[in-house]
Every structure is written in structure tokens, then in C-alpha cells.
Amino acid sequence: MKVFVFLGTLFLALVVLPVRAEAYPWMIRHGYVQCATCHADPAGGGLLTPYGRAQGEILMRMRYGQAPGAEPGPMAEPLWGAFTPPKALLIGGDVRSAYVRRIPSEGESQGRFILMQADLQAQVSVGRFRANGSMGYVSEGGNLAAFTRAAEGKAVSRLHWLGVDFGKNEEWLVRAGRMNVPFGIRSIEHTMFSRMETGSDTNTGQQYGVSADYHRGPVRASLMGIAGNFAVSPDDFRARGYTGLAEYAFSPTLAAGVSTRMTYHARDLTLLTKAIRHAHGAFVRYSPARSIVVSAEWDFLHTSQPTPGRTFFGGVGYASVDLEPVQGFHLGPTLEVLARDFDDGASYGAWASAWWFFLPHADVRFDVIQQSLASPTGSSFKLLTAIGQVHVYL
Amino acid sequence: MSPSRLVASLLGLAAVAVALACPSVAHATPNFPRAIQARLGAVSAPDCSICHVGRTGRGTVVSPFGSAMRGNGLMAYDEGSLGRALQTLEADRVDSDGDGILDVDALRAGKDPNPAGTGDTGIEPETPEFGCVGRVSRTGDVPLLGASALVVCGAILGARRRSRRRVDRAPEALIFVALISATGLAACAPSWSGAGLARRSDAESTAVTPRMAAVKATAFEAELRKIGLDPRALPPFEELRPVQVRRLMSTFTRSLGFACTDCHDRGDYSDHTSTRAKHLTVRMWNDMTRGYTLAGVGAVFCDSCHQGQGKFLVRTDKSAISEWMSDNFTGKLEKQSDGKRVSLECETCHGEPFDPRFLAKW
Numbered sequence: 001m002k003v004f005v006f007l008g009t010l011f012l013a014l015v016v017l018p019v020r021a022e023a024y025p026w027m028i029r030h031g032y033v034q035c036a037t038c039h040a041d042p043a044g045g046g047l048l049t050p051y052g053r054a055q056g057e058i059l060m061r062m063r064y065g066q067a068p069g070a071e072p073g074p075m076a077e078p079l080w081g082a083f084t085p086p087k088a089l090l091i092g093g094d095v096r097s098a099y100v101r102r103i104p105s106e107g108e109s110q111g112r113f114i115l116m117q118a119d120l121q122a123q124v125s126v127g128r129f130r131a132n133g134s135m136g137y138v139s140e141g142g143n144l145a146a147f148t149r150a151a152e153g154k155a156v157s158r159l160h161w162l163g164v165d166f167g168k169n170e171e172w173l174v175r176a177g178r179m180n181v182p183f184g185i186r187s188i189e190h191t192m193f194s195r196m197e198t199g200s201d202t203n204t205g206q207q208y209g210v211s212a213d214y215h216r217g218p219v220r221a222s223l224m225g226i227a228g229n230f231a232v233s234p235d236d237f238r239a240r241g242y243t244g245l246a247e248y249a250f251s252p253t254l255a256a257g258v259s260t261r262m263t264y265h266a267r268d269l270t271l272l273t274k275a276i277r278h279a280h281g282a283f284v285r286y287s288p289a290r291s292i293v294v295s296a297e298w299d300f301l302h303t304s305q306p307t308p309g310r311t312f313f314g315g316v317g318y319a320s321v322d323l324e325p326v327q328g329f330h331l332g333p334t335l336e337v338l339a340r341d342f343d344d345g346a347s348y349g350a351w352a353s354a355w356w357f358f359l360p361h362a363d364v365r366f367d368v369i370q371q372s373l374a375s376p377t378g379s380s381f382k383l384l385t386a387i388g389q390v391h392v393y394l
Numbered sequence: 395m396s397p398s399r400l401v402a403s404l405l406g407l408a409a410v411a412v413a414l415a416c417p418s419v420a421h422a423t424p425n426f427p428r429a430i431q432a433r434l435g436a437v438s439a440p441d442c443s444i445c446h447v448g449r450t451g452r453g454t455v456v457s458p459f460g461s462a463m464r465g466n467g468l469m470a471y472d473e474g475s476l477g478r479a480l481q482t483l484e485a486d487r488v489d490s491d492g493d494g495i496l497d498v499d500a501l502r503a504g505k506d507p508n509p510a511g512t513g514d515t516g517i518e519p520e521t522p523e524f525g526c527v528g529r530v531s532r533t534g535d536v537p538l539l540g541a542s543a544l545v546v547c548g549a550i551l552g553a554r555r556r557s558r559r560r561v562d563r564a565p566e567a568l569i570f571v572a573l574i575s576a577t578g579l580a581a582c583a584p585s586w587s588g589a590g591l592a593r594r595s596d597a598e599s600t601a602v603t604p605r606m607a608a609v610k611a612t613a614f615e616a617e618l619r620k621i622g623l624d625p626r627a628l629p630p631f632e633e634l635r636p637v638q639v640r641r642l643m644s645t646f647t648r649s650l651g652f653a654c655t656d657c658h659d660r661g662d663y664s665d666h667t668s669t670r671a672k673h674l675t676v677r678m679w680n681d682m683t684r685g686y687t688l689a690g691v692g693a694v695f696c697d698s699c700h701q702g703q704g705k706f707l708v709r710t711d712k713s714a715i716s717e718w719m720s721d722n723f724t725g726k727l728e729k730q731s732d733g734k735r736v737s738l739e740c741e742t743c744h745g746e747p748f749d750p751r752f753l754a755k756w
Contacts, residue, residue: 109425143525147525154524231525232524233523233524234523272640274636307637308635373471379475381472
């Protein structure tokens with residue numbers, strides 16, 4: 001029975017599915033300033049450790065009046081307890097589907113269903129060595145993570161890396177491969193200005209390279225040398241440079257950090273010319289009470305195009321509040337701003353979000369996003385986006 | 395399995411099924427095709443490929459029409475910017491494929507305003523390619539990939555059971571590496587290698603019998619000026635800005651009837667990889683196009699002679715070539731030299747003594 005449930009779900013996942021890493025920076029409300037406690041990736045997001053799975057069951061989902069138990073029970077395990085992997089193997093998967101309706105200020109509104117995320121992930125550890133990877137299938141999009149080539153219907157692998165843990169307490173991880181890039185606050189809102197403009201979204205923003213991660217006590221830090229995204233060719237379209245962050249927890253519920261990134265693009269994917277992009281900034285997470293988490297990030301952006309000799313100096317940032325009046329139910333406003341060049345107009349966004357972790361391994365989320373988007377020609381327009389999502393992790 | 399865990403598992407699987415059942419095909423900017431149809435009164439909504447080359451998504455709005463729209467302020471989802479860009483293209487009388495029909499009029503008639511071959515091949519220069527070398531189709535390969543992965547996952551399960559007995563960690567590592575390797579190999583299998591993007595064979599490229607038509611003034615004068623080039627005073631190719639080179643590419647393909655991969659190596663569009671065709675193009679630009687004018691008629695560009703043909707001289711009839719060159723080159727073309735107009739002579743290109751095969755030495 002267990003095998004059939006497992007294989008059936010795997011089959012569904014593999015045949016129809018696309019992965020995006022999960023990352024909940026508001027877990028700082030529970031005193032978790034280190035991502036490595038719950039995630040295989042010490043910089044956060046994605047595959048969960050057994051401890052992370054347990055916290056998902058104990059601390060994240062709605063308990064419907066029952067006090068959370070000290071032990072998570074078998075529901076925390078993969079496939080709701082149907083499958084218990086050996087210690088050396090971490091396995092997981094995500095399916096996220098959404099209905100998105102976009103209502104421009106001018107013109108016709110459009111609604112559509114999207115398979116936002118569908119993937120399987122695994123990590124095998126042998127001693128201090130780790131192999132970590134994910135794969136899935138997307139019916140459209142996902143170009144930057146595709147490892148097969150087709151206009152529609154691609155197999156994607158957002159993550160695949162090999163790593164070695166070092167240090168007395170394995171506080172160092174050196175790894176090589178395709179990884180989420182360390183920059184700013186890692187969150188699942190991959191379409192936020194901050195994530196898109198700094199190339200650090202967990203949807204398809206991963207890069208190949210070598211990174212060193214440190215996580216111990218109040219400090220977590222990552223530095224990655226970017227070798228490019230080899231899912232894109234020709235080589236001119238690959239960014240090269242570095243990215244990194246360092247965060248210090250002043251208390252179990254207050255952490256602040258800095259990020260830095262510089263990449264050279266022989267041919268930038270957006271500008272289609274040679275470009276050098278800088279992003280440098282700071283971020284903070286703070287939980288003054290268990291039901292409230294405030295997070296904010298600001299990054300300066302500097303982009304230079306040697307030809308035709310243009311330079312842009314701007315900034316991007318956001319401030320977000322996560323309210324959890326009842327365990328498992330979150331409300332949150334987010335304000336964001338983007339100015340690619342301070343001399344030009346700025347874009348603004350306001351999010352209203354509601355998030356309900358209603359069952360073990362399952363949640364639904366609703367977002368209404370009002371954006372005023374500045375055009376390169378100086379004009380701006382308004383776009384209202386409504387999103388309803390269902391998410392299940394295996 | 396206890397009843398409560400079974401119920402929870404079934405609920406979870408039901409949620410997965412619901413999540414999977416909902417999605418349908420979506421598009422990068424789904425409101426634009428119908429907005430274009432409405433604004434222009436077009437007979438039909440255009441396909442995404444009029445802007446996107448190869449596929450929809452970031453970095454693929456690089457068709458000549460799409461580039462022109464982006465250059466005039468087009469923004470995703472912003473129908474206002476769409477309207478303004480269309481107005482600008484109409485005011486500037488932009489004709490991306492040089493067929494004499496303005497882009498907006500082509501759209502009104504339900505036609506693709508781009509040159510043939512740039513809409514759906516994914517081989518436009520400076521267009522990023524995504525993925526490895528494999529190809530997965532919805533109908534054929536996906537179940538194969540899924541089935542392969544399923545078999546491997548089954549092997550993981552089996553190995554897990556064995557390893558539970560043996561208390562041995564090595565099988566998981568080996569199987570995981572095998573999983574990644576098998577998936578990679580399957581994806582990159584030759585049968586899915588995207589042969590449609592390969593360079594055209596010589597037989598395909600030269601299938602059309604050349605015809606020697608009279609040299610005429612370029613049809614690209616307005617387009618060249620929009621790129622910032624004076625067709626009567628073209629700069630050396632090496633001095634062109636990258637954005638100008640990019641925008642010139644479709645004038646080359648249209649003038650010569652070439653596919654992008656007739657000049658470019660499919661695997662490397664970079665400026666550093668030289669091919670014979672690229673070398674010839676640059677030399678032609680510098681030595682044979684720059685500065686020439688059609689006396690009393692207009693500017694000369696690649697299309698003036700090639701007129702949609704890569705090779706336009708009928709070399710089997712030398713007397714016909716000689717007559718055509720006298721009529722069209724030495725009789726019609728002029729060149730600016732030291733501020734003076736100089737007529738073209740045979741030795742201008744062929745040198746002294748006369749070399750009939752000078753192109754072969756370029």
C-alpha cells in the first residue's frame with residue numbers, strides 16, 4: 001500500500017508536474033534565525049530536514065484548537081507518513097497550482113490557471129559529502145531552469161549540486177553546481193521587485209557556481225562565485241560574477257544582514273547588450289511578538305551598459321508584515337518599490353496576502369497585488385493581480 | 395497504515411490531484427494578441443510569435459517587430475504602451491520584412507509582419523536558447539521520461555529496503571547519481587537533439603536557381619536610418635554599435651534570403667566565432683556596400699544586388715555575367731572617394747591584372 005501511494009504520487013508528480021524552493025523568513029518568530037536547521041540548503045528554502053518537517057507539523061499548520069504536541073507524529077514524514085526514508089536520504093516534492101487574474105488599468109483583464117510549481121527533490125549524504133538535486137516538468141515557462149529544449153513542455157532541474165560539510169559541527173558547506181543564489185531575504189514571493197531585479201528569485205533565478213556557506217550561532221553567511229546559468233546559451237547570455245550575504249542575529253527574534261552582488265553580462269537577457277550589474281543592500285527580520293514578523297530589504301542597483309554608454313543608478317526594496325493571529329493562518333501587507341534609475345519614474349506595489357496552512361503538508365494562499373509600473377518611456381500604468389494558490393508538499 | 399494516516403494521505407493526494415488538474419496553457423502576455431486585434435481592427439488576433447522568437451518568456455521578444463515594439467516603450471500587460479508603440483510604428487512607417495506592407499497593415503490583414511523564418515524557428519541571432527540539447531514533446535517523450543524516472547524511483551525504494559537490512563549507505567548515493575545521470579542522458583539523447591535548429595544543408599541553401607536582376611536602390615533606406623545609419627555613408631562594420639548590428643541582422647537575412655544559421659554557428663552566436671559567411675559579409679559591407687550609390691537613383695545596400703538571393707550570379711554563362719556587370723555595376727554604381735564621385739570600373743573589384751575569382755581569396 002505504502003509503495004503504491006508513493007509510486008502513484010511520484011508518477012503524478014513527474015509526468016504532469018514544475019520546483020520552486022519554499023522559504024519562510026517569518027519562521028524567525030519561533031526563534032529560528034538559521035535556515036540550516038530546517039532546510040538542506042543552509043541559505044534556506046527547498047528540501048526539508050526531518051527537523052524542518054517536524055516543525056512544519058508542530059508550528060506551521062493549523063491545529064484546530066488542539067495544542068501542538070511535543071512530537072510531530074508520523075504525519076510529518078514524507079507522504080504523510082507513508083514513506084520513511086533512511087537518514088542518509090532526504091526526499092521531498094512540491095505541487096503548487098494557482099489561478100491568476102490580471103486586470104490592467106487599460107484593456108481587457110485576463111484570468112488563467114498556472115501550474116506554478118511541481119518538482120521532486122532529494123539529497124543523499126554519505127559521510128560529509130552531499131548530492132542534492134531536483135527535477136520536474138513544466139508545460140510552459142521555466143526556460144532558465146530547463147535542461148531539455150522545447151518551446152513547450154520542458155524538464156526542469158532548478159537545483160543540482162554536490163557539497164562537502166566542513167568544521168567540527170559541520171558549520172561550513174562548500175558546494176558546486178546549480179544553486180539558489182544567496183542574496184537578500186529568500187522568500188517564495190518570487191515575483192516581488194526585489195527578487196526579480198536582484199536575480200535572486202527561487203523560481204528560475206538559480207545559477208551555476210561554487211559557494212561557501214557558514215552557519216553557526218547567530219551568524220549565517222554565504223558567498224557564491226557565479227559561473228553562469230548553463231541552461232541558457234549561447235555563452236554570452238550567462239552572467240558571471242559573485243553574490244553573497246551575511247546575517248547576524250542580535251537576538252533570537254532579530255536578525256539583520258547585508259547582501260552584495262556583481263555580475264558581468266556579455267549580453268544581458270533583458271537589455272540584450274553588454275552590461276555590468278551591481279546590487280548591494282541590507283535587510284532585517286524582526287519579530288516583536290510571536291504573532292508579528294516585520295521584514296524589510298533595500299538594495300541599491302547600478303547597471304552600466306558600455307555600449308551605448310548608459311548608466312542606471314536606482315534601488316529596489318520592500319517592507320512586509322506577517323501576522324499570525326492563529327497558528328496556521330497568516331495575514332500580511334507588503335509594500336514594494338522599484339526605481340531602476342532614480343532619474344526616471346518609480347514602480348510601486350502593494351500586496352495583501354492571506355495564507356492558511358489548513359492540513360498537514362497543504363496550504364492555500366490568496367494575494368491581491370496592486371502595482372503602478374513605470375515604463376521606460378516615462379509613462380506608467382496600473383495593474384491589479386489577484387492570485388489564489390493551492391500548495392501541497394510531499 | 396492507520397485509518398487516520400490513510401485518510402490524511404488520501405486528502406493530500408486529492409489536493410495534489412486538484413492542484414494538477416487546474417492548470418492550462420498560458421502565455422507570456424495573454425492580453426496583447428486580442429488587444430492588437432481590437433486596436434487595429436485586425437481580421438484575427440496575431441500569434442505570440444510575432445514578438446516572441448522560439449518561445450514565450452523573458453528574453454525572447456527579439457523578432458524584428460517585437461524589437462521595434464520594445465524600442466518604442468512596449469511593456470508587458472500595459473495596453474497603453476502597446477497602443478503607443480503601434481501608433482509610433484505606423485507613424486514611422488515601419489516595415490519589418492521589407493515587403494512594402496507596413497507592419498500595422500500586415501497585422502490588420504492577419505499576417506505576420508516579420509520576415510519569413512524569424513517567427514517560430516528560435517534561431518534569430520542574439521536570441522537565447524534554453525535547456526540542454528534535448529527536446530521533450532507533450533505527446534511522445536514526456537511519458538517516456540516519466541516512466542524512466544518512475545523505474546529509477548522504484549529502484550530507490552527497492553534499494554532502501556535492502557539498505558535497511560544491510561545498514562549500508564552506499565546504494566542511496568549510487569542510485570541518486572544514477573538518477574541524475576539517467577535523466578540527463580535521456581534528456582540529451584540524440585533523437586531529441588533539436589535537429590530543426592541545425593544549419594541548413596548546402597542543397598537546401600542553394601536549391602533556388604539564381605536570377606540576375608537589375609540592381610536597384612535599396613528598399614531598406616528608411617529602416618537603416620531608423621537604426622541610425624546613413625545608407626549613403628555607412629561606417630566600417632567594425633564601428634557599428636552592437637545594437638545596430640543586432641538590428642541589421644534581419645536586413646541581411648531578408649536581403650540574402652538566408653537563415654541565421656547560414657552565417658552563424660548554431661552553438662555560438664558570439665562575436666568571437668568566425669565563419670566564412672560572416673567574414674564575407676563583413677568584407678562585403680566594408681569593400682562593396684559602403685559608400686556606393688546608384689547614380690541618380692538612390693542608396694545601395696545588400697538587397698540592391700542580392701534581392702533575396704544568397705548567390706545571384708548565373709556563373710554558368712560568363713558572357714551573361716559580363717554583360718550584366720557592365721550594365722549594372724560599371725554602368726550604374728558610383729563611389730565617393732576623397733569627396734569626389736568615382737564611377738566603378740572592372741578593376742575596382744577585380745584588380746589588375748583581372749582576377750575573376752577574387753572573392754575566393756577573401
